[in-house]
Amino acid sequence: MSIYKKMDEYLEKNLDQSLAELSTYVAQPSVSAQNLGLKECAQLVKGMLEKRGFKAEVMSTDGAPVVFAERKGKSDKTLLIYNHYDVQPPEPLDLWESPPFEPEIRGDKMYGRGVSDDKSHLTSRLFAIDSILDEDGELPCNIKFIVEGEEETASEHLHEFVTQNMDRLKADACIWEFGGVDHRDVPMQYLGLRGICYVELSVESLGTDVHSGLGGSIFPNAAWRLTWALTSLKGVDERILIPGFYDDVIPPSARDRELMAKLPDVADVYRKQYGVKEFIKGLKGGTDLKVEEVFTPTCTICGLTSGYQGVGQKTVQPARASAKVDFRLVPAQKPEDILKKLRAHLDAQGFSDVQIQYHGGEPAARTDPDDAFIKIVVDTSTEIYGVPMEIVPMVGGSGPSYPFVHDLGLPVATMGLGYPETKAHAPNENIRLDLYLKHAKHMARVIKEFAK
Amino acid sequence: MSIYKKMDEYLEKNLDQSLAELSTYVAQPSVSAQNLGLKECAQLVKGMLEKRGFKAEVMSTDGAPVVFAERKGKSDKTLLIYNHYDVQPPEPLDLWESPPFEPEIRGDKMYGRGVSDDKSHLTSRLFAIDSILDEDGELPCNIKFIVEGEEETASEHLHEFVTQNMDRLKADACIWEFGGVDHRDVPMQYLGLRGICYVELSVESLGTDVHSGLGGSIFPNAAWRLTWALTSLKGVDERILIPGFYDDVIPPSARDRELMAKLPDVADVYRKQYGVKEFIKGLKGGTDLKVEEVFTPTCTICGLTSGYQGVGQKTVQPARASAKVDFRLVPAQKPEDILKKLRAHLDAQGFSDVQIQYHGGEPAARTDPDDAFIKIVVDTSTEIYGVPMEIVPMVGGSGPSYPFVHDLGLPVATMGLGYPETKAHAPNENIRLDLYLKHAKHMARVIKEFAK
Numbered sequence: 001m002s003i004y005k006k007m008d009e010y011l012e013k014n015l016d017q018s019l020a021e022l023s024t025y026v027a028q029p030s031v032s033a034q035n036l037g038l039k040e041c042a043q044l045v046k047g048m049l050e051k052r053g054f055k056a057e058v059m060s061t062d063g064a065p066v067v068f069a070e071r072k073g074k075s076d077k078t079l080l081i082y083n084h085y086d087v088q089p090p091e092p093l094d095l096w097e098s099p100p101f102e103p104e105i106r107g108d109k110m111y112g113r114g115v116s117d118d119k120s121h122l123t124s125r126l127f128a129i130d131s132i133l134d135e136d137g138e139l140p141c142n143i144k145f146i147v148e149g150e151e152e153t154a155s156e157h158l159h160e161f162v163t164q165n166m167d168r169l170k171a172d173a174c175i176w177e178f179g180g181v182d183h184r185d186v187p188m189q190y191l192g193l194r195g196i197c198y199v200e201l202s203v204e205s206l207g208t209d210v211h212s213g214l215g216g217s218i219f220p221n222a223a224w225r226l227t228w229a230l231t232s233l234k235g236v237d238e239r240i241l242i243p244g245f246y247d248d249v250i251p252p253s254a255r256d257r258e259l260m261a262k263l264p265d266v267a268d269v270y271r272k273q274y275g276v277k278e279f280i281k282g283l284k285g286g287t288d289l290k291v292e293e294v295f296t297p298t299c300t301i302c303g304l305t306s307g308y309q310g311v312g313q314k315t316v317q318p319a320r321a322s323a324k325v326d327f328r329l330v331p332a333q334k335p336e337d338i339l340k341k342l343r344a345h346l347d348a349q350g351f352s353d354v355q356i357q358y359h360g361g362e363p364a365a366r367t368d369p370d371d372a373f374i375k376i377v378v379d380t381s382t383e384i385y386g387v388p389m390e391i392v393p394m395v396g397g398s399g400p401s402y403p404f405v406h407d408l409g410l411p412v413a414t415m416g417l418g419y420p421e422t423k424a425h426a427p428n429e430n431i432r433l434d435l436y437l438k439h440a441k442h443m444a445r446v447i448k449e450f451a452k
Numbered sequence: 453m454s455i456y457k458k459m460d461e462y463l464e465k466n467l468d469q470s471l472a473e474l475s476t477y478v479a480q481p482s483v484s485a486q487n488l489g490l491k492e493c494a495q496l497v498k499g500m501l502e503k504r505g506f507k508a509e510v511m512s513t514d515g516a517p518v519v520f521a522e523r524k525g526k527s528d529k530t531l532l533i534y535n536h537y538d539v540q541p542p543e544p545l546d547l548w549e550s551p552p553f554e555p556e557i558r559g560d561k562m563y564g565r566g567v568s569d570d571k572s573h574l575t576s577r578l579f580a581i582d583s584i585l586d587e588d589g590e591l592p593c594n595i596k597f598i599v600e601g602e603e604e605t606a607s608e609h610l611h612e613f614v615t616q617n618m619d620r621l622k623a624d625a626c627i628w629e630f631g632g633v634d635h636r637d638v639p640m641q642y643l644g645l646r647g648i649c650y651v652e653l654s655v656e657s658l659g660t661d662v663h664s665g666l667g668g669s670i671f672p673n674a675a676w677r678l679t680w681a682l683t684s685l686k687g688v689d690e691r692i693l694i695p696g697f698y699d700d701v702i703p704p705s706a707r708d709r710e711l712m713a714k715l716p717d718v719a720d721v722y723r724k725q726y727g728v729k730e731f732i733k734g735l736k737g738g739t740d741l742k743v744e745e746v747f748t749p750t751c752t753i754c755g756l757t758s759g760y761q762g763v764g765q766k767t768v769q770p771a772r773a774s775a776k777v778d779f780r781l782v783p784a785q786k787p788e789d790i791l792k793k794l795r796a797h798l799d800a801q802g803f804s805d806v807q808i809q810y811h812g813g814e815p816a817a818r819t820d821p822d823d824a825f826i827k828i829v830v831d832t833s834t835e836i837y838g839v840p841m842e843i844v845p846m847v848g849g850s851g852p853s854y855p856f857v858h859d860l861g862l863p864v865a866t867m868g869l870g871y872p873e874t875k876a877h878a879p880n881e882n883i884r885l886d887l888y889l890k891h892a893k894h895m896a897r898v899i900k901e902f903a904k
Contacts, residue, residue: 206726207726207727212754216752217748217780218722218735221753223754224753274660275659279670280671298669300673302760302767302770303768304678304757309757314754315648316754316755323675324759324765326664396665397666
């Protein structure tokens with residue numbers, strides 16, 4: 001019989017109460033992209049933490065405030081939990097089956113904007129803490145919360161906040177905002193995020209658009225200048241041509257390949273889901289595809305704009321052209337370094353007329369798959385999910401984990417209640433109530449085992 | 453004393469009457485792009501021609517009807533006059549100082565949509581015929597009119613109409629729809645138009661846009677495919693790389709260069725008007741710039757569209773990308789041939805995933821600057837404008853003159869009442885009344901001299 005029986009019973013008995021708290025939390029709009037309800041939501045979070053005996057503070061930044069909270073526990077160890085209280089915009093509203101800020105339980109799911117990403121993560125974690133306090137009357141270790149309000153707008157001020165509050169954030173391990181199960185209901189442990197360097201390249205070649213009958217032979221064309229500059233960045237073979245771009249790349253280890261090999265094949269899923277006819281670089285599937293997907297840096301054109309974009313023909317030579325370009329970075333590439341190399345490359349290639357606007361970046365960050373804390377998080381899942389978590393050493397996306405891994409020096413574990421149909425960022429965002437309970441049970445175990 | 457004194461007096465005395473006819477003509481909306489008032493306007497034109505004793509007919513095409521008319525004259529020679537009764541859309545309406553379809557004389561100008569392009573050209577030519585009929589009671593030669601209704605939408609059915617009515621359109625010379633004076637009030641004789649081949653290149657690489665954290669390393673990117681395909685078309689040195697593209701090019705003759713050298717320099721005008729910092733191909737100005745502007749074929753990107761085009765960053769890998777590309781052609785390149793070579797080139801370069809949509813084309817057409825008919829048009833201007841017309845052997849734009857030059861085998865002369873501030877295609881389109889009278893006088897002389 002599980003030593004967690006009493007806590008599990010508490011969680012099963014009080015689920016409705018925690019869902020009611022979640023419901024109140026989701027009903028408070030907090031859209032960072034629209035600067036909507038952020039201060040109110042931060043105060044709400046502060047109250048939720050204080051209710052559990054945390055000393056909580058709403059700390060201002062140059063953007064949305066950060067809620068920081070801590071409560072001492074029995075052991076000297078400190079667990080830091082990162083969440084965010086902001087959510088994506090709810091639009092398009094007409095696609096929602098129930099209003100986004102009026103959370104509703106239908107069947108075994110709860111619907112609402114932010115219910116999955118990531119308000120339920122915070123309340124289910126507080127629920128886990130409730131179950132521990134109910135049994136022990138105290139926490140087994142110190143717990144700190146950092147709950148920011150700009151995650152959905154690229155966490156612009158988080159890195160600075162972390163480096164300015166190193167002492168307060170000091171900890172031994174960190175739980176990340178999200179996590180979840182895959183299509184087989186197997187919980188996944190995502191241990192790395194690629195970095196990113198997002199730029200806009202633009203050219204202005206003339207004071208005004210010109211009739212193409214006039215300018216075509218003798219005036220510089222912004223769209224051509226941009227096209228040529230872009231082609232200088234990456235060849236048809238997908239090799240990035242910026243000198244020094246690959247200098248700092250740490251290739252995947254044998255252990256990484258071994259972990260990737262254990263994960264399900266994705267080729268058929270991608271063919272079906274995204275209409276891929278052929279993968280690039282001659283990839284066919286298997287481990288090679290999975291490794292390439294996350295362990296290589298990229299240079300992606302996210303958008304192109306110039307001149308006439310309507311129906312039919314307009315004979316115009318455009319004065320302006322621009323491209324959005326996103327570099328995904330792998331350890332140990334740095335966005336500032338890539339930016340510098342990009343500028344130097346464009347200048348050297350004769351494209352000093354191409355302007356670079358930096359839209360932000362973050363280096364990649366990874367946690368060692370064999371870290372002792374990760375082992376706790378992975379192993380404690382077995383009793384709840386029936387299987388241990390599967391370890392994904394790296395994913396293709398990016399996020400603000402760098403300051404936690406590299407400034408605070410923490411192992412960062414993911415766990416949570418995402419699932420393939422959770423519709424984060426989309427209409428009818430939802431969570432499964434069974435996964436809500438499971439995450440709370442899992443979290444209670446992680447806290448107890450970590451404290452030992 | 454001019455032998456045209458009596459005709460000139462007629463024109464001076466009856467100017468108001470002709471302007472009243474022009475006013476009625478402009479008041480009839482005839483917007484081809486909006487299919488507005490075309491049939492009514494064709495009937496109006498038919499009536500205007502019949503009033504001068506022409507046998508006129510409204511002939512249907514697959515688009516707007518064409519008005520064809522002829523009247524026999526004394527000599528065997530036949531002059532064909534090409535005009536169009538359709539006009540540009542009047543929008544934006546709020547920028548007009550008087551309503552576009554309520555023509556108004558203010559000071560020495562008449563304002564209204566189509567008044568310059570090219571309704572005044574038709575009425576002033578009919579006015580010239582009136583002056584001849586007043587003096588002689590008959591025409592000195594056969595005159596035919598072809599007045600189409602699709603010039604402002606690329607004359608889609610004109611070429612076919614000409615080839616299907618070769619016998620009826622048979623003539624010895626042709627007067628083009630427009631002409632005018634430059635900023636010095638010097639009348640210009642434009643003798644050639646470049647051809648055009650307008651295409652849209654598009655790529656669809658996925659069934660849906662994908663998060664760039666996922667697709668960047670392993671999925672084909674439509675924007676990259678398009679960028680690379682475009683770069684394969686033209687190098688940074690502006691040389692077009694499609695094999696055989698330059699095969700049929702007839703370079704400018706020594707006579708062409710001589711005529712271009714006589715024209716005013718354009719470099720400073722272009723620098724000021726269009727904000728050109730540097731011309732391409734190392735051009736600085738002078739005859740080289742003028743010759744390059746009109747005698748070389750081009751490959752111009754008119755527009756680029758793909759993925760995210762809004763503010764800031766969106767991390768998306770686009771499924772679709774497209775470009776509008778306009779090739780200006782010189783004699784004796786053919787749009788169908790260029791289209792075929794473009795497809796073959798893209799296939800050979802590995803870009804068979806790039807689709808080509810053909811938006812239409814027309815070959816270049818030129819009239820010999822030393823043709824006897826051109827000499828008549830140029831020389832007769834001296835008495836009216838104080839100077840002979842200046843000959844421009846070629847201009848950079850395109851137009852439907854090819855079937856007149858190559859199918860009907862005619863010399864095509866331009867003459868008319870355009871001037872730099874005429875605002876064709878723009879709000880407050882207008883004509884100068886002095887140029888209206890001058891064009892009628894000039895036209896009467898051309899008809900009389902041509903008939904000899």
